[in-house]
Amino acid sequence: MTTKELAKRIRIHAVKMTSAGKSSHVGSVLSIADILAVLYNDILKVDPAKPDWKDRDRFILSKGHAGTGVYAVLAEKGFFSVEILKTHYQNGSLLSGHVSHKGIPGVELSTGSLGHGLSVGTGLALAAKMDKKNYKTYVLLSDGECDEGSNWEAILFSAHHKLDNLVAIIDYNKIQSIASVKETLGLDPFADKWLAFGWDVKTVDGHNYDELKNALSVVPFKKNKPSVIIANTIKGKGVSFMEHMVLWHYRSPLGKEFEMALKELETQ
């Protein structure tokens, strides 16, 4: 399956799951679908037959509200049956709205409260250094999540300890829960902040497979420094009436909107 096809399937699953479950955050998943597709198709050394393989790369979705994206990509990569996705958000299901590891092979960390993933990723990266293992740890964060002070504790620590096996990816779609990043807690100059904290930074188009792949393939960007990719993204990417709209942080695609979204994605 091509990376483009995988991204398309993630988006279709996300729309179907949030519609059937009447759940939120479809815009947040569409924003990261291309990043997830590149990671799982081209970058991560993981094995669906051995999800607990000790030397695997670790991926953490710190913005756990986009968990349907992780469930979808894991199912498409064969960690579990695609059929299970239909149970998302239903009573008795294993697939909660925020990503959970319980009973789901391939999920490294349950998240949902923002600002947790990077610290846990820092611990995994530190353990790899201690054990002289070569796996890398990738943590995908939202931009709004960077409001959390705990992230900046992890950013300080991982730079101080030269964790060049740690990669943060920021889904920089510039829209938070109820307003834009700029209106909420501005992050710019964002790249400069990371640089000042001792990380090396690359800024890419978060929907361009080549740019994402190129950046992720040259980690660490600098020896002895953790790497961050600021991925400029579009919230709701792929469904024209959802793009750049804060509304689709919470709204579920139902009825006509569901049909329109699906039709648009299927013809891409």
Place this chain on the structure above:
Amino acid sequence: MRNSFFRALEENAQANTVFITGDLGFGVIDNFVKKFPDKFINAGVAEQNMIGMAAGLALAGKNVFAYSIANFNTLRPLEQIRSDVAYHDLNVTIVSVGGGLAYGALGISHHATEDIAILRAIPNMTVFAPGDTAEAYHITKKIITENLGPVYLRLGRSGEATIHSEESIKKLKPGKGLPLIESSNKEIALLSTGGMLETAVNVCTRLKKKGIESSVYSFHTVKPMDVDLVQRIFKEYKYVASMEEHSCIGGFSSAILESLVGFANIKLENFIPFALPSEFTSKVGDQNYLRNIYGISPEKIVEKVYEKIKS
């Protein structure tokens, strides 16, 4: 207790042992750092990251001890403890020094008086509050060698007595209360958790002088509670007193009462819980001074117990 913890860590460290501090332990961590520089991390004054990172290390197979003064590595990163450590059922031990009023005159910020209630409410957590240096050593050893996490280990500060004999400490089992003194009659049982064990023994001696025989049980584990032992004690003894340096809400006495739900024929009117009132003290003073103010000093406990028994 603090020194016993470090001694246990030094003497029993395994390949997967990692010790992280939130920039505390000046003068007491030196031996461990010298012996195991690769097992030591100073996370800096950043407790949320410390606990999240501990979870990451544990996910990769480490048995992690995350150390600070109580409140700093419990209340500050509580959500990391709950959602990262406990939900993922990881080998992380939150090691808090200064449980209760140990840091007396340092003030409210350093009084850990709600920690047991809060930590024991979290699923998957085991809560240990050792009663003396021997219990602190042996519980730490078991956590290291048997990977018991997630654990909350509540320690005192320093200068606590060694109450147990080499013989009595051999009977220590996580999750089981430990009888220390068993009286010939079944008049009153004194149940202690954490650093109140020395007080409980002191109370026992004082009561004896007043002609009252008492037994002393150390509950170094508050979760899971030794329900069988609690029920047996309430069945056998006429009076039961509990002692904790913790709020009266949600701590040891609450755990005792929870153990009695559905248990027939007990006399709760003869239960005398000694705990701290749910209030922030307005007084400055050392540990013993504050204990006395709040009625958990040996003198105050004996007075109240004697009054109850003789009434």
